[in-house]
Amino acid sequence: MFDGIGFMELLLIGVLGLVVLGPERLPVAVRSITGWIRAMKRMANSVKDELEQELKIEQLHSDLKKAESQGLKNLSPELQDSIDQLKEAAQSVNRPYKVEEIATGTDSTKSDSTPAETKTDKASNSTEKSDG
Numbered sequence: 001m002f003d004g005i006g007f008m009e010l011l012l013i014g015v016l017g018l019v020v021l022g023p024e025r026l027p028v029a030v031r032s033i034t035g036w037i038r039a040m041k042r043m044a045n046s047v048k049d050e051l052e053q054e055l056k057i058e059q060l061h062s063d064l065k066k067a068e069s070q071g072l073k074n075l076s077p078e079l080q081d082s083i084d085q086l087k088e089a090a091q092s093v094n095r096p097y098k099v100e101e102i103a104t105g106t107d108s109t110k111s112d113s114t115p116a117e118t119k120t121d122k123a124s125n126s127t128e129k130s131d132g
Contacts, residue, residue, distance in 0.1 A: 060086060 017026055063082035067075055075083070 017029065021029055060082050063079050064086060067079045067083055070079075
């Protein structure tokens with residue numbers, strides 16, 4: 001972090017800070033400065049991660065275009081890996097929706113069968129009463 005600053009320079013900054021701020025305010029100032037530095041590092045890492053993600057997406061997009069132009073046949077291993085990654089991503093996106101559809105589909109069949117059963121129960125009860 002302090003590439004161009006040696007021990008003597010840091011010692012001089014510390015002594016000047018102690019003289020200017022005093023022993024009461026120096027620790028607070030050091031804490032706030034280190035907090036700012038941490039926040040800037042986090043922000044820089046976040047930007048770096050976002051750029052890497054965008055570059056990866058761009059690379060996958062270009063690989064998909066190349067594979068499309070070759071007709072998805074006789075692909076190089078890199079292009080085939082990109083296609084496989086895209087297929088896995090598409091399946092992982094679709095999985096939650098399939099589970100929801102299956103769950104709602106089974107619930108609707110259960111609710112549909114219940115009224116039908118009650119109708120047949122009522123019909124059998126009315127025939128028993130008329131017979132007996």
